[in-house]
Each structure stands twice: as structure tokens, then as C-alpha cells.
Amino acid sequence: MSKIHIPTPLRQYVGKQASVEVQGTTVAEAMNALVAQHPELRRHLYTEDGKLRAFVNLYVNDEDIRYLQKEATSLKDGDNISIVPSIAGGAV
Amino acid sequence: MASTTTEIPVTLSKDEILRYSRHLIMPEVGMEGQQKLKAARVLCIGTGGLGSPLALYLAAAGVGTLGLVDFDVVDYTNLQRQIIHSTADVGRKKLDSAADKLKAMNPFLNLRTFDTRLSSENALELFRDFDIIADGTDNFPTRYLVNDACVLTGKPNVYGSIFRFEGQASVFATEEGPCYRCLYPEPPPPGLVPSCAEGGVLGILPGLVGVMQATEVIKLILGVGEPLVGRLLLIDALGMKFRELKLRKNPDCPVCGTHPTVTKLIDYNEFCGIRGEEKPVESADSDMQVEELKRRMDAGEDLFILDVREPHEYQICNLGGYLIPLNDLPKRVHELDSSREIVAHCKMGGRSAKAVAFLRQAGFTKVHNLAGGITAWADRVDPRVPKY
Numbered sequence: 001m002s003k004i005h006i007p008t009p010l011r012q013y014v015g016k017q018a019s020v021e022v023q024g025t026t027v028a029e030a031m032n033a034l035v036a037q038h039p040e041l042r043r044h045l046y047t048e049d050g051k052l053r054a055f056v057n058l059y060v061n062d063e064d065i066r067y068l069q070k071e072a073t074s075l076k077d078g079d080n081i082s083i084v085p086s087i088a089g090g091a092v
Numbered sequence: 093m094a095s096t097t098t099e100i101p102v103t104l105s106k107d108e109i110l111r112y113s114r115h116l117i118m119p120e121v122g123m124e125g126q127q128k129l130k131a132a133r134v135l136c137i138g139t140g141g142l143g144s145p146l147a148l149y150l151a152a153a154g155v156g157t158l159g160l161v162d163f164d165v166v167d168y169t170n171l172q173r174q175i176i177h178s179t180a181d182v183g184r185k186k187l188d189s190a191a192d193k194l195k196a197m198n199p200f201l202n203l204r205t206f207d208t209r210l211s212s213e214n215a216l217e218l219f220r221d222f223d224i225i226a227d228g229t230d231n232f233p234t235r236y237l238v239n240d241a242c243v244l245t246g247k248p249n250v251y252g253s254i255f256r257f258e259g260q261a262s263v264f265a266t267e268e269g270p271c272y273r274c275l276y277p278e279p280p281p282p283g284l285v286p287s288c289a290e291g292g293v294l295g296i297l298p299g300l301v302g303v304m305q306a307t308e309v310i311k312l313i314l315g316v317g318e319p320l321v322g323r324l325l326l327i328d329a330l331g332m333k334f335r336e337l338k339l340r341k342n343p344d345c346p347v348c349g350t351h352p353t354v355t356k357l358i359d360y361n362e363f364c365g366i367r368g369e370e371k372p373v374e375s376a377d378s379d380m381q382v383e384e385l386k387r388r389m390d391a392g393e394d395l396f397i398l399d400v401r402e403p404h405e406y407q408i409c410n411l412g413g414y415l416i417p418l419n420d421l422p423k424r425v426h427e428l429d430s431s432r433e434i435v436a437h438c439k440m441g442g443r444s445a446k447a448v449a450f451l452r453q454a455g456f457t458k459v460h461n462l463a464g465g466i467t468a469w470a471d472r473v474d475p476r477v478p479k480y
């Protein structure tokens with residue numbers, strides 16, 4: 001089992017949970033399990049042709065998957081996946 | 093590192109020595125550090141939620157020259173978190189309000205105010221006279237502008253960002269470290285990520301994150317500790333959890349990579365795809381004005397008021413409408429009767445415009461968008477309705 005941390009702007013699509021536990025041996029499998037459980041999340045994370053959106057970064061523990069094996073990065077039990085989208089707020 | 097380019101040695105007066113005594117007796121600061129602070133020139137972009145604590149603490153700490161860039165006016169809804177402004181400042185320019193507080197806080201401060209919106213035309217010129225840039229802005233175009241201008245001028249970008257009860261902080265665009273574009277090459281499309289005005293923000297959060305930015309600025313000036321270079325700090329105020337992610341300098345980064353394609357400032361509104369979507373949408377033929385709604389309601393016409401805001405907004409004020417939050421509309425559309433005339437509203441008219449577009453696609457023909465939302469209703473029809 002891996003734990004996927006859900007950032008605030010996306011919690012409304014996962015029943016307001018801060019994290020979701022999923023099965024998967026790779027990041028792609030875990031993310032597929034996540035969007036299968038919470039279909040509304042899909043369009044926020046993936047483009048229509050199924051690619052991860054450019055402003056959504058995925059981390060396994062504290063490493064950016066772009067510098068590992070991207071979505072093929074393998075997972076071991078207890079790994080933490082973080083979805084880190086860009087946020088802009090500050091002054092408003 | 094980025095302490096100063098000034099050659100003139102700075103000295104502290106007797107009054108300054110007393111004022112900064114708690115710094116001077118610390119070996120990590122000391123007289124040398126305090127002189128570095130005095131010689132330092134820091135530019136704060138924005139004097140809002142993040143800029144308030146940032147500017148106050150930097151001024152208190154003895155940063156010699158503080159620049160402020162802002163064009164905005166203090167409004168009543170700012171006071172919940174923008175602690176540099178007070179109730180009496182509502183309606184004043186944020187720069188004037190901030191300048192009063194900062195000068196009162198520390199008369200030794202050399203304050204430089206720039207009453208302008210940071211733009212591709214003025215950013216490089218503005219940054220030139222400063223050593224460190226602290227980004228306290230609130231929108232993606234300015235975030236990318238600040239980042240690119242920092243990379244192009246070689247100034248560190250002390251970054252903080254907030255949403256609801258979550259924050260991010262880092263130090264970008266140092267010589268050895270990654271920049272904001274290494275982390276996020278592209279901005280999200282407009283509308284996919286709600287702004288603070290739509291999403292709300294816990295009032296203390298900009299305090300927490302702004303003080304972290306101030307801490308990083310001071311460490312950079314003093315050259316002590318471990319700055320947040322190459323690290324993204326994630327702050328969850330609700331869980332009071334702090335996590336840290338590794339950031340890497342991307343060799344293919346379009347602005348700080350080995351073969352940059354962005355070598356001058358660009359049109360950041362275009363880059364971020366902004367076409368004024370944050371503002372109330374322009375009038376369309378499906379729009380209904382609040383006066384017309386009032387007249388028709390008073391005449392007893394059969395109108396179905398659909399409120400597409402969130403339940404907690406409904407609790408603040410409502411027009412007695414039927415509540416279906418915009419996000420729930422697709423799965424609850426069957427609750428609506430397409431034979432009735434529907435007037436959709438939200439706070440400002442943006443979300444309800446999306447609701448109207450959705451309902452039209454779903455085959456509803458008699459739907460209107462209440463232009464300006466419940467805010468326009470409060471302004472023009474019923475002043476007893478609270479605004480938020």
C-alpha cells in the first residue's frame with residue numbers, strides 16, 4: 001500500500017480526504033487506482049490524451065519522479081506519493 | 093552571498109546599536125551581520141498577505157533598504173490577514189498605509205515605494221537596485237514574471253505561496269539552485285486552480301509563510317544557515333505538518349537551463365492564458381441584471397433561483413435560491429426542471445456563467461446568469477445583504 005497525499009485544491013474531489021491509500025507497484029498503477037476510485041480527479045491531473053498535466057508534479061517520498069523513472073517509478077510498501085500542484089495565492 | 097554591492101562601509105549609530113542589541117549579542121549576526129543587514133536592499137513584490145509580515149519583520153530586523161511594489165488599495169476584506177494595514181486604512185493606497193507602519197516601526201529604514209503594477213516593461217529596471225527579491229504576489233503571471241526577471245538579473249527569488257490552509261516556500265534563482273520554472277515549467281490553465289478570492293485563505297497562513305520568507309531573506313543576507321535552495325517546503329497549517337521535497341535545477345529549463353529559450357521578459361498574461369477570467373464575466377445575452385430580477389420577483393413571476401456557490405457561502409448570505417454547488421451540478425442536474433425559467437447566481441457571476449453554459453449544453457433553454465452575482469444584488473438592490 002502507498003499513501004497519496006492530496007493537496008488542498010484537489011481534496012474536494014476525493015471526499016475531502018488529506019490522503020488516500022492505494023495499491024500499486026509503480027506510480028502509474030497507484031495513480032490509476034486513485035483516479036479509478038475518484039473519477040472526478042482525472043481531468044484535474046491528466047490531459048484529455050491521458051498525459052500528466054505540466055503543472056502537476058508527483059513526488060515519491062521527497063524525490064521528483066521526473067528525476068526517477070517518471071510514472072514507471074517503482075513503489076515499495078509504505079512509500080508516500082505527493083501530488084504538488086502550483087498555487088499562486090499571496091496578496092489577494 | 094547576495095548581501096550587497098555597496099562598497100561604502102556601513103556603521104551603526106548608538107541608537108541603532110541599542111535597537112539591534114539582541115542581534116548584536118548573537119554570534120550568528122553580531123556587528124558584522126547587522127552591518128550586512130543595513131547594507132542590504134530587499135524588494136518586496138506586493139504588500140498584501142505575505143508582504144505584510146515580510147516587510148514588517150525585515151524593517152524591524154534592520155534591513156537597510158526596503159522596496160515595496162504595489163498598486164492596490166486597502167479593502168475591508170484584506171484586514172483578516174494583511175496585518176500591516178488597519179481599519180482606518182481602508183480606501184488608502186496599500187503603499188501609503190504600509191509606509192506609515194514601517195517608518196513608525198523603524199525610522200532608520202530607507203524605504204522606496206513603487207506605485208505600479210510589476211510588468212515586463214518595468215521589472216528589470218526595478219530589480220536592478222536590489223539584492224534580493226521577495227515574491228508575495230497572488231497570481232501566476234506575476235509569479236513567472238518575478239522568476240524570469242530574477243534569473244535574468246541574477247537575484248535570488250524568495251518565494252512563498254498560499255492556498256486556504258496550505259503553503260509553499262522556497263528560494264529560487266540562486267546561481268546554483270533551481271528556479272520556479274524548473275519546478276513548474278507551465279502554469280495551470282485559468283479556472284482549474286481557484287484563486288484566494290474564490291478559495292479563501294486562513295488568515296494566519298500568510299503570516300506563517302511570510303515570516304518564513306523573511307527568515308530566508310535574512311539568512312541569505314547574513315550568509316548563515318541552510319537556505320531553502322533546492323528544497324520546497326510544504327506547510328499544512330491544519331495538520332500542522334511540514335514536509336520537504338527536493339528540487340533540482342532542470343538542465344532543460346527554458347529560462348535557467350543550459351540552453352535557455354527565454355532570454356528576455358515575455359507577455360506573462362498570454363503565457364498564463366489569462367483573458368480576464370478572474371473578473372466578473374462580460375455581459376452575454378443570457379445575462380440578467382439584478383434590477384430586472386428584483387422587478388420580476390416583486391411582480392411574482394415564476395423564476396427558479398439556482399445558487400451554485402458552496403454551502404458555507406450560502407450560510408453567509410443567500411437569495412433563498414436552490415443550492416447546487418457548481419462542481420455538483422453535473423451529477424445533480426436531474427433535480428432541475430428545464431421547463432421553468434432558471435436564474436443562476438454565485439458570488440460575482442463567474443461560476444454561474446459556467447453553470448449556465450453547462451445547463452445550455454445539457455439542453456436547458458430558459459437559463460440566465462445573474463450578472464455580478466449576489467455581490468451586485470447587495471450593491472444595487474438590497475444593502476442589508478452582507479458582502480464577503
